[in-house]
Amino acid sequence: MHAVLEITDLRTRFDTERGTVRAVDGVDLKAVAGQTLGVVGESGCGKTVLALSIMRLVPSPPGRIVGGSILLNGRELLDLSAEEMRGVRGRDISMIFQEPMTSLNPVFRIGEQIAEVLRLHQNLERRQALAASVEMLRMVGIPCPEARAKDYPHQLSGGMRQRVMIAIALACRPRLMLADEPTTALDVTIQAQMLDLIGRLQSETGTSVILITHDLGVIAEATRDVAVMYAGQIVESSPTRELFSAPLHPYSVGLMDSIPGLRAQTGRNDMLSVIPGTVPALSDLSAGCRFKDRCPDVFSNCREKEPVITEQSPGRFVRCWKYGDCR
Secondary structure (H helix, E strand, C coil), X not given: CCEEEEEEEEEEEEEECCXXXXXXXXXXXXXXXXXXXXXXXXXXXXXXXXXXXXXXXXXXXXXXXXXXXXXXCCEEHHHCCHHHHHHHECCCXXXXXXXXXHHCCCCCCHHHHHHHHHHHHHCCCXXXXXXXXXXXXXXXXXXXXXXXXXXXXXXXXXXXXXXXXXXXXHCCCCCEEEEECCCCCCCHHXXXXXHHHXXXXXXXXXXXXXXXXXXXXXXXXXXXXXXXXXXXXXXXXXXXXXXHHXXXXXXXXXXXXXXXXXXXHCCCCCCCCCCCCCCCCCCCCCCCCCCCCCCCCCCHHHHCCCCCEEEEECCEEEECHHHCCCC
């Protein structure tokens, strides 16, 4: 299947008083046309920095992309000038940020903010763009879109603001949309509505989606494939069903064991498993595997050599010495 996005050995650093933070460190990722790829991991593992790196929005200083490749339909984004990249954002690739209230401009009406994207990338006149913005609000299920287009962000609920963010992201029918924790601040009912909406609009527009979250329930509900991220690296990537049925990496196993429903399905009704320890500081990484101090299956090489990611079966990749030839 056609890959809309191909990331190879992407590395993003932040210079801090405590040293250089390797926030994204050698990430390989592929997003297939018309499908949803999930990226899951604990807070602080580098998920959001990965998304900002793809968008070329890493704040500099202190951050910088130091290496790798980001191909969007064969076009190298890291070779583009700042002006060329501004032409790509919103038109070919868009992003839904975590908190819409901080992403929407509080002094502009909703319709004007959607219209701005259309005027910039589709060269529409102001009146045409405002009319199109009303249609976008209608498409994302906002009632009375003509009236809501005249509202300011503070006049809308959290769920409505998130729908506005989706409308802005899809206004130009981009090839790829990044959704960074799009349901975190919403209650469970609204979360389900947002996921259904993203899925429906994806099928209508053909846009590929990278869904970034720490919620395994969202991953199970909304994605076809998933990449598990830990301490700046992808430690396992797999079709979603296969990850949930038979996780390979010890970190993935720990995540699965934290889900009550999965434990009940396998006959385990004891207390939930806890992954001991904490994520290592990305500014002070020691030799070996980054999960070694929390892993129940440590070999001698785990403390000496960093494992490389290998393919265990078609479409299943894991970064772990447990599946290598060196123990």
